[in-house]
Structures are given as C-alpha cells and as structure tokens.
Amino acid sequence: MSRHSLVRESSQLQLRLEALNTARELAEGVLPDEELQSVYDVLERAASRRSLSAGHTVVGFFGATGSGKSSLFNAVSGSELATAAARRPTTSEPLAGIWGEDGSGPLLDWLDVKERHVLPPVSGFADADSGLVLLDLPDFDSTRVENREIVQRMVGMVDVLVWVMDPQKYADAAVHNDFLRPMASHGAVTLVVLNQIDTLNAPDAAAVLGSLEGILERDGLGMVRVLGASALTGDGVPAVRGAIRNVVAQRAATTQRLAADVAKAATGLSEVSGQGEARGIKGNARSRLASELATAANVPVVVEAVQRSFQRESARRTGWPVTRWLLRFRPDPLRRLNLGRSDTRPELSRTSLPPAGAPERARTDAAVREFADEASFGAPGPWRAAIRGAARDGRDQLPDALDQAIAGADLKTAKRPLWWPLFNTLQWLALLLAVGGLGWLGVLAALGYFQMPVPEVPRTEGWPWPTLMVAGGVALGVLLAITGRILGGWAARIRAAGAAKRLKAAVAAVAEQRIVEPVDVEITRLTAFNAALKAARPH
Incomplete structure (x- = not known):
C-alpha cells in the first residue's frame, strides 16, 4: 500500500475515532454504562496503539488445546521457541518472536509480553528489520482462568489474528461463539489456518476446508482467508508465511484492526440504541x-x-x-x-x-x-x-x-x-x-x-x-x-x-x-x- 493511501486511511481512522467518541459522549445517561465503557475501552486502546510503533505489526497465534498452535508458530517463525516455552510454568505467558527490535519495547510493554526473542531473518518471510512480531499465546480453552484472560485481552489488542484449528475441533462452538463470531467485523485482519492437514487424505481435507469456510461464512467471516497447513510436514507453511508477509508489507494492519474495532463498537452502540429519528417539535x-x-x-x-x-x-x-x-x-x-x-x-x-x-x-x-x-x-x-x-x-x-x-x-x-x-x-x-x-x-x-x-x-x-x-x-x-x-x-x-x-x-x-x-x-x-x-x- 502506498504511503499516500496509508496517510489517507490513518486520517479517516482519526475522523472515525472522533465520531465514535462524540457518539459515546452524546449517549451518556441514555445508553447503558457498560456499553459506553466498552466503547471507551476501544478508544483508549486505539489511542494507546497509535501512540506506539507504527512500524511494527503484531500477529497473534490463537488456538485450542491440541490444535498444534505452538508447532505452527515454530514452523512459521523458523525457530523452536514454543517448544522451549512448553517447559515454562503452567501459568503460561505470551511469547514474542521479533524481527526488528528497535521500537518494539514500548509496544510489547503495552501488550504485557515479558518473554521476548529477537529472531534471525527467515528467507522470503521476515528480514532483520521487517517490523514483525509473532506472539504464541496460551490455549483459549485452557482450564486456567489466567490463560483464558490473557487470550481474551490479546484478542482485543494484537494487529492480526491467526486462528489455528485442527480437523477434530474446527467446528467447536467455543471458538466460534466466544471469539470468531463477535469479531466478524475484523475479517480484514483475520487469518484461519486448518493445521494437521497431513492427517487427512486429499478429498477429506478439501471437505473439511469447505465445511470450515461455510461455518465461517455463517459467523460473518465469509471473506476471511482459510489455509490448510501441517506444522509437522511443512505442507502449507509457505502459504501461511506469505499471507502474514503480505499483511506486514502493506503496513495497514494496525489501522485496519483499529478501524474494525471502531466499526464493532459503533455497531454495538447502534444495536443498544436502536435506529430512527424523532419526529421533532411541530x-x-x-x-x-x-x-x-x-x-x-x-x-x-x-x-x-x-x-x-x-x-x-x-x-x-x-x-x-x-x-x-x-x-x-x-x-x-x-x-x-x-x-x-x-x-x-x-x-x-x-x-x-x-x-x-x-x-x-x-x-x-x-x-x-x-x-x-x-x-x-x-x-x-x-x-x-x-x-x-x-x-x-x-x-x-x-x-x-x-x-x-x-x-x-x-x-x-x-x-x-x-x-x-x-x-x-x-x-x-x-x-x-x-x-x-x-x-x-x-x-x-x-x-x-x-x-x-x-x-x-x-x-x-x-x-x-x-x-x-x-x-x-x-x-x-x-x-x-x-x-x-x-x-x-x-x-x-x-x-x-x-x-x-x-x-x-x-x-x-x-x-x-x-x-x-x-x-x-x-x-x-x-x-x-x-x-x-x-x-x-x-x-
């Protein structure tokens, strides 16, 4: 994306943020406080994220237990960080793989990511100064409340969301109802990967991918790109890297993510408020x-x-x-x-x-x-x-x-x-x-x-x-x-x-x-x- 387009989108985002804040202020005393607070949180997150490094794109890997999320993280990043992370205490913390350390510190502080690793370049994926941050996150279906809270917080903060699923639990209602469906407005910054595709034969893989796409369409994410991959065999990993690389290269993920947050918050206000204009005073x-x-x-x-x-x-x-x-x-x-x-x-x-x-x-x-x-x-x-x-x-x-x-x-x-x-x-x-x-x-x-x-x-x-x-x-x-x-x-x-x-x-x-x-x-x-x-x- 050209610099001119980036400036235009950023300017439009600023206008939309100002409009959302105006709507929130006007609705005080009329709409429920909890809904207004959620809008305020969106505005606060947007202000914080925009004040931090615009040269970095944060990509979070989300997945359920057994989906192979950490393995896919390793395969994409060309490292063994997540394997090492498995030996950490069970109260897992996010792990960051960084390409382009300069300026990433305050951003990761805001994300509250303590474990950080600067990774070597990966040919055709990430240069030493590409400004990419990959996050390996705890399982969203973890029985530990702390892990689930981390995932829920990160869903609202990372620039790009990569949802890793497996052939056995790709239709699990928990991920669709609790995470994907509420994020339907974030299709532009969402990528869905069906991992462990090596466990299926070609016809079954095509059928499962088709089924997953249908479910996502019902979730309101029909335009989201769905990829098949195998962290074990490496099959499909280059395509995942390519999709992430394209997002990073455009330098628009942060703006698109925040724009999606604004759209979601505006939709929420609209649903709580209802539609229509008063007849007025005659x-x-x-x-x-x-x-x-x-x-x-x-x-x-x-x-x-x-x-x-x-x-x-x-x-x-x-x-x-x-x-x-x-x-x-x-x-x-x-x-x-x-x-x-x-x-x-x-x-x-x-x-x-x-x-x-x-x-x-x-x-x-x-x-x-x-x-x-x-x-x-x-x-x-x-x-x-x-x-x-x-x-x-x-x-x-x-x-x-x-x-x-x-x-x-x-x-x-x-x-x-x-x-x-x-x-x-x-x-x-x-x-x-x-x-x-x-x-x-x-x-x-x-x-x-x-x-x-x-x-x-x-x-x-x-x-x-x-x-x-x-x-x-x-x-x-x-x-x-x-x-x-x-x-x-x-x-x-x-x-x-x-x-x-x-x-x-x-x-x-x-x-x-x-x-x-x-x-x-x-x-x-x-x-x-x-x-x-x-x-x-x-x-």
Whole structure:
C-alpha cells in the first residue's frame, strides 16, 4: 500500500475515532454504562496503539488445546521457541518472536509480553528489520482462568489474528461463539489456518476446508482467508508465511484492526440504541401545549378578573357621582388575586390563584405527556425515554414557574382610557348643574316659606330654569353613566383580550423554557448521535 493511501486511511481512522467518541459522549445517561465503557475501552486502546510503533505489526497465534498452535508458530517463525516455552510454568505467558527490535519495547510493554526473542531473518518471510512480531499465546480453552484472560485481552489488542484449528475441533462452538463470531467485523485482519492437514487424505481435507469456510461464512467471516497447513510436514507453511508477509508489507494492519474495532463498537452502540429519528417539535404541538397549560394555570380566571376589574374601575371613574362611591365596598377582582398591583416587584410576587388541584395537575400531565410522545415519535426506545424524561423533569417545575409568569405579566392595569377624564368631568358638571338647580329651588322655597317676595324665575317653554337644571343634571348624569357602562364593557373586553394574549405568551415562554427546550435538546442530541454513529462506521 502506498504511503499516500496509508496517510489517507490513518486520517479517516482519526475522523472515525472522533465520531465514535462524540457518539459515546452524546449517549451518556441514555445508553447503558457498560456499553459506553466498552466503547471507551476501544478508544483508549486505539489511542494507546497509535501512540506506539507504527512500524511494527503484531500477529497473534490463537488456538485450542491440541490444535498444534505452538508447532505452527515454530514452523512459521523458523525457530523452536514454543517448544522451549512448553517447559515454562503452567501459568503460561505470551511469547514474542521479533524481527526488528528497535521500537518494539514500548509496544510489547503495552501488550504485557515479558518473554521476548529477537529472531534471525527467515528467507522470503521476515528480514532483520521487517517490523514483525509473532506472539504464541496460551490455549483459549485452557482450564486456567489466567490463560483464558490473557487470550481474551490479546484478542482485543494484537494487529492480526491467526486462528489455528485442527480437523477434530474446527467446528467447536467455543471458538466460534466466544471469539470468531463477535469479531466478524475484523475479517480484514483475520487469518484461519486448518493445521494437521497431513492427517487427512486429499478429498477429506478439501471437505473439511469447505465445511470450515461455510461455518465461517455463517459467523460473518465469509471473506476471511482459510489455509490448510501441517506444522509437522511443512505442507502449507509457505502459504501461511506469505499471507502474514503480505499483511506486514502493506503496513495497514494496525489501522485496519483499529478501524474494525471502531466499526464493532459503533455497531454495538447502534444495536443498544436502536435506529430512527424523532419526529421533532411541530408548531401545532407547541401551540397545543401552551394552550393546555394556560387553561390549567387558570389563565381564563385571570382574564375574567381583568375584565371585571376594568368594568369596576370604569364605573368608578365615569359613573354617577351620587352612587359611584358605593363601588368602593366591592372588592377589586384583580387585587383579590394579588395581581395588577404597582407596589410589588412582579418577579418576586406570587398570585393568590387557587393551587392546582387534581384536575389541573391531570390536565398538565396529560398535555406534557402528549407533547413529549408526539415529539419523540419514531425515536429508538432509550432515546424516547430520555425525551420523555426531559419533559417530566420540566413538568415538575411548572406550577411555580407558571404562577410567577402570571404574576409578572403586564396586564396594562395602569393604563387609563382617555375618555375617562372627559366623562368624569361631564359627570361632575352635570351634578353641579343639578345641585345648582336644587339650590335655586331651595332659595325660592325658603323665600316663600318666610312670606318674602319671591322673584320671578326665567322659564323656557313654561318650564322654570331651576327645575330644568335639576332634571337636566340628573338626566345627563344617568345618560353618561349608562354610556360609560356600555363603553366600559366594550373596552373591558378589549383589555381582557389583550391580557389573555400577554398571559398566554407568558405561559408559552414558560412552556418553551421548561418543556420545549429540554425536549428539543434531547432530540438534537439524538440527531447528533445518529450522525456521529454514521460517521464512525465504514463508508
């Protein structure tokens, strides 16, 4: 593989690692911690491996007891290291055969391989500085827990996996179910060798190889190369060497291995998460939520109080002065709700609206649940639960937030219509006219009572002016009062409509802050998670 291709693949791997990490971060609190931890482990291993020697390719030999794995290791490496290793304590440790010692130390330290041997060149396979590391590993079916743990750890760390099988146990469920099938995404860095092929005749060998290939295809490893070999006779060993040599020569095994790890981790996240996008927040759903919350928060009660309060104040300002004082004994509907006051700070005040009862709470819960259900429709199960959870968390804060929003809403109670002063002035002039007429009549009556000369009063159409003044003043006052009541009712409805609009806007702002925005954050998080997961997978 050309240097340019290697750089391109490395750059693509970096982007996929970053995307996988983004997906992991976005999924925190939504997907199970153990799955996220496994993704984190993949990212940590990738970061560690990429920081170590890129000039070395680590090839691990894995096999069951009796598969001839160590013998094949010796045959391929042209050494007798594994034979010597058989005399080690039974708590076997990995053994490394190295071609190209420079730079291999930190890599083998990371792999925790203590027994290391620099091997001489093998013609047509490995030069002194080829950067190849062969690992002979314990049997994966060992009864010793330590051995199995070493194998499981190495499966996740070596660059190339060589699975050595024998004709008797090549279909063993343990290797296929526990190792090969979970590594189906690692076909590019996996090689399967059927050892001890010398124990079979040619037709049987072909049949066993065909059977093994079929099993591997069912494992998801249909593209993996399967070779027959005999460590005893040397038959097929050159082909195994050639396959390993080709991988090393391409210098892409490390990147391919890590890319396969990323693909596997992304697939795991996808399987746990599920597929799909949330429907999202639509305008009509947002409007329905605000409307339901406004009703549950007693906005209609406040709107009615605004209308009645304005009508009361209008009557006080424009009514007949003789009777308007009686309105002082009628409580202001807004004041009873602790609203419309100018002597308190709205952001600190609270209303005297009745606390939400069971019907109001049920209505609020239903509105929030319906909104969350509609917004999360189509989302995978865990994310739908997260979206609903965000809505539920906001719902718990709604009663106090809605009450404060209503208390802080500007109901325009301080605004006075321009016609109030005019009507008030006319009312007092009418009262003065009536009182003046009564005074005139009183003077005339007093003069007559004391038998004093009573002057002639002016008349119009036969009606004395004092009588006309009293009648005209009273009639004008009543007419102004009736007209003021009609105008006040019309203006009160306009004022109430304006208050309703502002109150609903205040409630909508609370709904946006407490419900809509948290839900939208979770929906956006899901969209970003899906995008990151897509970027982490192979293109």
